[in-house]
Amino acid sequence: MDVAIxxxxxxxxxxxxxxxxxxxxxxxxxxxxEKVERLKNLLMRVHMVVEEADGRYIMNSRMMMQLQLLxxxxxxxxxxxxTFSYQxxxxxxxxxVCNSSVLPSAIPLKRTRTIxxxxxxxxxxxELDGALESMQSVVDNMMEFVVLLGGCDRMVRRPYDSYLYxxxxxxxxxxxxxxxxxxxxxxxxxxxxxxxxxIIGGRTVGKKTLVAHVCRDERVRSRFSSVLHLSGENLLxxxxxxxxxxxxxxxxxxxxxxxxxxxxxxxxxFVKRLATGSKVIIISKLQRSxxxxxxxxxxxxxxxxxxxxxxFKTLAFGSANPKEHPLLVPIAQEYAKVLHMEESxxxxxxxxxxxxxxxxxxxxxxxxxxxxxxxERNLSIYGVDLKIHMEQGYPLHLTDYASNPLRAIxxxxxxxxxxELPKVTxxxxxxxxxxxxxxxxxxxxxxxxxxxxxxxxxxxxxxVQDTPEGTPVSGRKRRGLHV
Numbered sequence: 001m002d003v004a005i006x007x008x009x010x011x012x013x014x015x016x017x018x019x020x021x022x023x024x025x026x027x028x029x030x031x032x033x034e035k036v037e038r039l040k041n042l043l044m045r046v047h048m049v050v051e052e053a054d055g056r057y058i059m060n061s062r063m064m065m066q067l068q069l070l071x072x073x074x075x076x077x078x079x080x081x082x083t084f085s086y087q088x089x090x091x092x093x094x095x096x097v098c099n100s101s102v103l104p105s106a107i108p109l110k111r112t113r114t115i116x117x118x119x120x121x122x123x124x125x126x127e128l129d130g131a132l133e134s135m136q137s138v139v140d141n142m143m144e145f146v147v148l149l150g151g152c153d154r155m156v157r158r159p160y161d162s163y164l165y166x167x168x169x170x171x172x173x174x175x176x177x178x179x180x181x182x183x184x185x186x187x188x189x190x191x192x193x194x195x196x197x198x199i200i201g202g203r204t205v206g207k208k209t210l211v212a213h214v215c216r217d218e219r220v221r222s223r224f225s226s227v228l229h230l231s232g233e234n235l236l237x238x239x240x241x242x243x244x245x246x247x248x249x250x251x252x253x254x255x256x257x258x259x260x261x262x263x264x265x266x267x268x269x270f271v272k273r274l275a276t277g278s279k280v281i282i283i284s285k286l287q288r289s290x291x292x293x294x295x296x297x298x299x300x301x302x303x304x305x306x307x308x309x310x311x312f313k314t315l316a317f318g319s320a321n322p323k324e325h326p327l328l329v330p331i332a333q334e335y336a337k338v339l340h341m342e343e344s345x346x347x348x349x350x351x352x353x354x355x356x357x358x359x360x361x362x363x364x365x366x367x368x369x370x371x372x373x374x375x376e377r378n379l380s381i382y383g384v385d386l387k388i389h390m391e392q393g394y395p396l397h398l399t400d401y402a403s404n405p406l407r408a409i410x411x412x413x414x415x416x417x418x419x420e421l422p423k424v425t426x427x428x429x430x431x432x433x434x435x436x437x438x439x440x441x442x443x444x445x446x447x448x449x450x451x452x453x454x455x456x457x458x459x460x461x462x463x464v465q466d467t468p469e470g471t472p473v474s475g476r477k478r479r480g481l482h483v
Contacts (some may be wrong), residue, residue, distance in 0.1 A: 076306050229253075250281070252280075252386065338368075350425075382394055
C-alpha cells in the first residue's frame with residue numbers, strides 16, 4: 001500500500017512540476033513575443049525616419065551623426081527580430097529545420113549561432129532586452145532630429161529610386177551620401193582654391209558607386225557644367241584640354257597606385273585656374289591618397305554583418321515572405337556570413353538573384369555548398385583568403401560551379417581583353433552549368449545596375465588546354481603571401 005501511495009505521489013509531483021514548467025515556458029514565450037512586437041513597432045518608426053532622411057538634404061553635421069546612430073540601431077534591431085522569428089517558427093513545430101536529413105550536413109547548427117535550434121528563451125530574452133533598450137533610447141532622442149529634418153529641403157526623386165529591390169539603387173551609406181552631397185553643393189568663397197575630397201576605402205566597398213549615385217542628384221547636375229573622369233595614369237592629360245574647359249567643373253580622379261607628388265602639384269596648379277566653385281574628388285584604396293585632400297576624407301568601410309545580412313536576405317527573398325520558407329532562412333543567414341567574411345559586396349546581387357529565382361531548399365543548399373567548396377579550393381591553392389588572392393591578380397578557380405574544370409583569369413596588361421569571345425555571366429553559370437561554351441569565353445562576374453554600369457570580366461581558357469592550377473597570371477615568380 002505504501003509503495004502504491006508513493007508511486008501515485010511521485011507521479012502527481014512529476015505532473016505538477018511538468019505543468020509548472022510548461023506554464024512558465026508558455027508565459028515566458030508570450031512575454032518574448034510581446035517584446036518582439038514592441039521592437040517591431042520601434043523599428044517601423046526608426047526606419048520611417050531613416051527613409052525620410054534619405055530624401056532630404058541634411059547640412060547639419062550633428063544631424064548626420066544622429067542619422068548614423070539611427071541606421072546602425074535599425075539594422076541591429078532587424079537582426080534580432082530575424083533571429084527570434086526563426087526560433088519562433090521552430091517552437092511552433094517546424095522541427096524539420098533541425099531534423100532535416102540534408103541541413104545538418106550542410107550547415108552546422110551551433111548554440112552560439114543565430115540559426116541555432118536549441119537557443120534558450122533566457123538567451124533570447126537577454127538579446128531582446130538589449131535591443132529594446134537600445135532602440136527605445138534611439139527613439140527617445142529622435143524628436144529633435146525629426147523636427148530639424150522637417151526644415152531640410154527635399155530631393156527630387158527619380159522613378160528608379162523607388163524600386164522594390166535594392167539592386168537598382170544604392171543601399172545604405174546614408175551618412176556618406178549626405179557628406180558627399182554637402183561637399184559638392186557648398187559654395188566656395190571667391191578666391192578660394194577648388195576643394196579636394198578624398199574617398200578612401202578597400203576594394204569593392206562601393207567608392208565609385210557612391211560618387212555615381214550622388215552625381216545623379218538634380219542639384220549636383222545643375223551645379224557643374226561637366227564632370228571629368230581621370231585616372232592616376234593620365235592625370236596630366238587634363239592640361240591638353242585647358243582651352244575647352246568652361247564653367248564650374250567636377251573632376252573625379254581614381255588612384256589605383258601611388259601618385260608622384262610632383263605630378264599632383266602640377267595637376268593641382270592647373271585646377272586652381274578653373275572657375276570658382278570647381279571641385280575635385282579623389283577615389284582610392286590607398287590611405288596615402290588622403291594627403292592630397294583639403295577637407296576631411298570620407299572613409300568607406302565594409303558593411304556590418306547586420307547591414308549586409310539585411311541586404312542579402314532582402315534581395316534573396318525578394319517579394320516572398322521568409323516566414324513561408326522557414327527552411328531557407330538559416331541557409332540565407334549562413335550564406336550572408338560566408339559572403340560577408342569574403343567581403344563580396346559586389347557579387348551579392350548575382351547570388352541573391354539566382355537564389356530568388358528558385359526558392360527551393362535543395363537548390364539553395366547545393367549552391368551554398370558549392371560556394372563553400374570554391375572558397376576552400378582557392379584557399380588550398382593560394383594559401384590566402386579569396387579576397388586577397390583576387391587583389392594579387394591570380395586566377396579564380398570556379399570548378400565547383402561548372403561541370404568541367406574552370407579557371408577564370410583576370411584581364412591585365414599581360415592578358416589583353418578578347419571582346420570577340422562568347423560571353424557568359426556568373427549568374428547564368430550558377431543556374432545552369434551547361435551554358436558554358438566550348439573553348440574560350442568571357443565570364444562576367446558582376447554588372448552594376450546603376451550608372452556608371454561598371455562590370456568585371458575574366459578570361460576563361462579552354463579547359464582541355466588549360467595550364468596547371470596555381471600558375472600565376474603574369475608568369476612572374478609569386479611573392480610570399482601571409483595568411
